[in-house]
Amino acid sequence: MTTSDASHRRGRRIEGFAAVVPAGGAGTRLWPLSRAGAPKFLHDLTGSGRSLLQATWDRLEPLAGAERVLLVTGRSHAAAVRAALPGLPPENLLLEPSARDSMAAIGLAAAVLERREGPQAVLGSFAADHVIDDDEAFGEAVAQAVAAARTGEVVTIGITPSGPATGFGYIRSAGPLAVEGAPDALRVAEFVEKPDAATAAAYVAGGQHRWNAGMFVVGAGRLLDHLHGQLPALAEGLREVAAAWDSPRREEVTAAVWPGLVKIAIDHAIAEPVAAAGGVAVVPGSFGWDDVGDWDSLATLLPGASSGVAVLGEEAGVLGLAATGVVVAGSGVPGRTVSVLGVPDVVVVDTPDALLVTTREHAQSVKGLVGAWRERGREDLL
């Protein structure tokens, strides 16, 4: 890194901000590339040369500093995460004994942060497997969200829709928040579920709805206090684990407490009820964002998808005639080729032990295939 790069990165640092990255979820709809043992966040799905997890690190490390990035993941992914993120301080890799949904994962990081830095520390939670196309604009939105969070708000970053997507939840905003350092922040009126196409079109036309990207920025103590108001046992359990985390008693306490923690998403535990009580703000994010939920979603992110055959992998090995769609040549076998002839919107995912052929229209149903292979006893494919 040159001196000017380093200066630039230091210049983007957000004072008092810690980044929390829950790295979970198997990404089953991206099977057979994404597997239980090698989930979505460990894959380079954009052809950038960096996995989604690494790209998330690259985006957050300049804002928080390496020592203030906390990564929460399952124990089975520890080695892969360490290899992917050599700059992550060992004590900032928080390993869950079992998956207990996003509230426990983010809450554990909040509770550890509260112990280490005090309740006023502001954390921002960002999934390890989303794609963002403008790190600069993302950083500016986070800076505003942190400013708003310092006033006690639970803050989300809502993505300005690029179209009437039906695959995302939406955030409806009310009036301006009027907080110093967060000029664009708005009060959140409510979180709404994934809409149908007509509703989504109305949302986009109305201008008050933004995509819920699952980004939450909030004071660590504030988050746990809100959680205590909704689910006191969960908040107390997380604080109990955190109290022992940086001590010799971590294993003992975690083993005793963790299995009893309720499984719930942070959206249901915090975002929705606190928004209903008027305690959530939204900073609009004008950057490109996608959760890369399935092959159809990925197809829109790859160059060439709209005009012909998009390739994730070695382009020289892929040939499309009379075909528009996405081919993912994930096998990486040298010299192996994929030819697509006259199948519109086809999705081909070529891995060494599993080949998937489907269409973008059926992308949501890939989970069903995974279930069918499980029924056939092919756990090795999952």
Add this chain to the structure above:
Amino acid sequence: MTTSDASHRRGRRIEGFAAVVPAGGAGTRLWPLSRAGAPKFLHDLTGSGRSLLQATWDRLEPLAGAERVLLVTGRSHAAAVRAALPGLPPENLLLEPSARDSMAAIGLAAAVLERREGPQAVLGSFAADHVIDDDEAFGEAVAQAVAAARTGEVVTIGITPSGPATGFGYIRSAGPLAVEGAPDALRVAEFVEKPDAATAAAYVAGGQHRWNAGMFVVGAGRLLDHLHGQLPALAEGLREVAAAWDSPRREEVTAAVWPGLVKIAIDHAIAEPVAAAGGVAVVPGSFGWDDVGDWDSLATLLPGASSGVAVLGEEAGVLGLAATGVVVAGSGVPGRTVSVLGVPDVVVVDTPDALLVTTREHAQSVKGLVGAWRERGREDLL
């Protein structure tokens, strides 16, 4: 083989009949399974455990006897053919120095047979890469054709259409031939080209048209005399090569003569002009037949194709959901799986270095892919 099997087979022997099998053609429309180096006839395309060439041998050997089956193929396929057909007498493997179309291939066999057995020997020529589903009925048709050929006719076996196929040429018949031993034989009025759908439907409804399966039964001398009438230089060249074939001068004469032989199909050289002159008869064949010209054609031959996913290969490795079509899992890689989700009439051909995804509708265009790979310099795939 039990004694009764042997008796049964001897019982089907047709006196004075020699089988000629031209094994040529790359089967490009069955790429990437069929390759220049491993053409269609070397593959088991029906899941029977025998290649098309071996199935052809299994069908003809009982009728002609091993010592009277002549196989004509390119030098590059010699080793593969010897391995596939251990019962073929070495002197009956006729290796062409270069491909000069079906007239030269069959004509060489006819000329060699004429030298070895005399002009009255009756040969039947049958492609090495067609599928026939009733060897008994086939044998009965051949026996009638041989009887008719003994009277000097050029005899073809015309397949009773199972539907209005547009992918085959047709044979229009006139009245009965009235020859002893060939009660079903008819005079051929003409050979007609592949029809459009409406014409094909009219052919099937009329009952006078049968599929041209490229099967010709004729006296060896008679065939060469007809050829001499049409293309004297070709007939003379073939007889010159044949005169040297079973002598030390084979290589020398072949090298001098073969490259100058005209490339022409037997249909154009013999069948069409001789039919126009009233010299061709047809024995109707009521057995199932297919030339397995492309993946669409193959799909109809595999069990399960009409109701779901047909598999050529390991069925346990293939899973289809909301999909009807044919999957050919040709790779043979143990444990490798193919999943098809919601792609109607898809064709998936999985080989180690080339994966093809197309639809039955586009089966005829597979040649275009092969050409495109050639343009990209991937001769290794062809």
